[in-house]
Amino acid sequence: MKFNDLLKEIFWAISGNKARSSLTILGIVIGIASVIALISLGQGAKNAISSSIQSIGSNLIIVTPGSQRSGFGLSAGRGSAQTLTLADAEAIKQQISNINGVAPEVSRRYQVTAAGQNTNTNVIGTMTDYQTVRNINIDTGSFISDVQVTGDAKVAVLGPTTRDDLFGAGTDPIGKTIRINSVNFKVVGVTKSKGGSGFNNPDDAIYIPISTAQHFLSGGNSVADISVSAADQSSMIAVQDDISTLLLARHKISNSASADFSLMNQNDIVSAASSVTSTFTTLLAGIASISLLVGGIGIMNMMLTTVTERTREIGLRKAIGAKKSDISRQFLLEAIMLTFLGGAFGIILGYLVSLILSRLISIQGQVTVSSILLAFGVSAAVGIIFGYYPARRAAGLNPIEALRYE
Amino acid sequence: MIECQNITKAYQTGDISTTVLNKVSLKIKDGEFVAIVGPSGSGKSTLMHILGLLDTATSGQYFFDNQDVIKLSDDSLADLRREKIGFVFQAFNLLPRATILRNVMLPLVYSKIPENEREDQAKKALNEVGLEKDHWQKLSNQLSGGQMQRVAIARSLVNNPSIIFADEPTGNLATQQSEIVMETFKKLNKQGRTIILITHEHDIAENANRIISIRDGIIEKDEKN
Numbered sequence: 001m002k003f004n005d006l007l008k009e010i011f012w013a014i015s016g017n018k019a020r021s022s023l024t025i026l027g028i029v030i031g032i033a034s035v036i037a038l039i040s041l042g043q044g045a046k047n048a049i050s051s052s053i054q055s056i057g058s059n060l061i062i063v064t065p066g067s068q069r070s071g072f073g074l075s076a077g078r079g080s081a082q083t084l085t086l087a088d089a090e091a092i093k094q095q096i097s098n099i100n101g102v103a104p105e106v107s108r109r110y111q112v113t114a115a116g117q118n119t120n121t122n123v124i125g126t127m128t129d130y131q132t133v134r135n136i137n138i139d140t141g142s143f144i145s146d147v148q149v150t151g152d153a154k155v156a157v158l159g160p161t162t163r164d165d166l167f168g169a170g171t172d173p174i175g176k177t178i179r180i181n182s183v184n185f186k187v188v189g190v191t192k193s194k195g196g197s198g199f200n201n202p203d204d205a206i207y208i209p210i211s212t213a214q215h216f217l218s219g220g221n222s223v224a225d226i227s228v229s230a231a232d233q234s235s236m237i238a239v240q241d242d243i244s245t246l247l248l249a250r251h252k253i254s255n256s257a258s259a260d261f262s263l264m265n266q267n268d269i270v271s272a273a274s275s276v277t278s279t280f281t282t283l284l285a286g287i288a289s290i291s292l293l294v295g296g297i298g299i300m301n302m303m304l305t306t307v308t309e310r311t312r313e314i315g316l317r318k319a320i321g322a323k324k325s326d327i328s329r330q331f332l333l334e335a336i337m338l339t340f341l342g343g344a345f346g347i348i349l350g351y352l353v354s355l356i357l358s359r360l361i362s363i364q365g366q367v368t369v370s371s372i373l374l375a376f377g378v379s380a381a382v383g384i385i386f387g388y389y390p391a392r393r394a395a396g397l398n399p400i401e402a403l404r405y406e
Numbered sequence: 407m408i409e410c411q412n413i414t415k416a417y418q419t420g421d422i423s424t425t426v427l428n429k430v431s432l433k434i435k436d437g438e439f440v441a442i443v444g445p446s447g448s449g450k451s452t453l454m455h456i457l458g459l460l461d462t463a464t465s466g467q468y469f470f471d472n473q474d475v476i477k478l479s480d481d482s483l484a485d486l487r488r489e490k491i492g493f494v495f496q497a498f499n500l501l502p503r504a505t506i507l508r509n510v511m512l513p514l515v516y517s518k519i520p521e522n523e524r525e526d527q528a529k530k531a532l533n534e535v536g537l538e539k540d541h542w543q544k545l546s547n548q549l550s551g552g553q554m555q556r557v558a559i560a561r562s563l564v565n566n567p568s569i570i571f572a573d574e575p576t577g578n579l580a581t582q583q584s585e586i587v588m589e590t591f592k593k594l595n596k597q598g599r600t601i602i603l604i605t606h607e608h609d610i611a612e613n614a615n616r617i618i619s620i621r622d623g624i625i626e627k628d629e630k631n
Contacts, residue, residue, distance in 0.1 A: 001516055005515045012503070312499055321489070321565075322516050326516060400455050
């Protein structure tokens, strides 16, 4: 039997009972569509998360203080110690090679007022390098200068959201005064929007010189963290090791296991975040593929019904010279065709669902070629697996009994 | 040509063995019109199934067109049925959702005949059984019983077989329709085709040139008509 004839027979069989065929493939359509849509959204979420991590800065290494230990070994938790100082930051800048910038920072939320408006926002005390290290771009005015840092200048650079909150959207606040914790600051610049949300939104922040923050706001000499930007991707590991060695020496700690600081590398954060989203995507796709399994059982059920209904036809085909292989190929291919059609419609539906969801939620879904290939492969496999048994049953029928079947 | 010797067919159900055919020997020459008659349970259908290569004998020898077919595989038997045998059944066994033309072309799907010749062959077969042209595109369930059986005969003819087996072809038909169908078989026989007719009705068997009576798995009578 030629493949061409086989296809015609299958077309007649499937189109001969349109209602049942379409209801049967609906299971596959839903299964494939949900797998496609969920993988697409998972991919979108992964892209969004890694791009938002990338937007923090480039080749970033963040040094944070370790836990504070009392004399009895009681730990107050990571980041609680006040072991990092401006001197540490200065030492890193002087002694470590292959770095683009070092930016220590202290930050705390304060109530901020200006011209009758007030807001509660994150006030970050830092240095000029912060702009390089954290990819901050200036919209109007300028960022904090080295002179302002050494001179304890009471100047502030506003994030665009903070500017909107304090002065109203689109106004130019340069030269105006804001009050942070009863201290007056002159606005010297506004940063460009980076986009972002949540607690550490770089758009909703006020940047002031770190010296000013230490002297007038937080007091003390410690810094909350030191951000270091490595020259390039490949030197990150070396830079990280050098910083560790340097700080261990400065803090007079011989055993690196009891270091009073910890180092975080941006790549680690990205890969940790992507592995989390990948796990979730796999989990969701796994749950969605259960419906694919149910759809496959639906196909098997329909094929078994078809074989029973068409027993006499199978008997006749055998009597007029069809071989076992002709019969089994016909029914197997019929099942594969059903799942394949289901797969094709499922991909279209999944694509539409991911488009609609992308509009409704802020994640930009991404339907990849690999997920489409996966969907086609899985639907063909479902057809083969669930079509095999009915096809074998059809091929194994005894022609005499099949012809007599009522 | 058909030649069989000592064909025995027995079924084993548990400890009980039932012999349906008991050492049947017969010879049918090309161009004969043979009726095999007998009451139900006589073994005539089993004999037709074995002669028509749908079933195999438990023991004995069978030569189909001088070829020993006892030891052939299922697939080789399917090849022989496709090339040399046509079947007509009591219940017509047409595909209900297919047109008449497609029903007649069905055996050719399994042959090596190119697609463009199939339709011509099917039309030729339909002309031979005398089914009018305006029925050809109808679905099979839109025809009368007699017309359906003639479509089935056309289907058995389409691959130009040397033998046609007809199993109770008039069993589901009214008398008038039966006569038309039997006339069709007579006409085909006159053109030189071998026809083997299985029936339990003696007046239908009267149409044949030779009547083989079977009872309890044994040939009782074998006489010219």
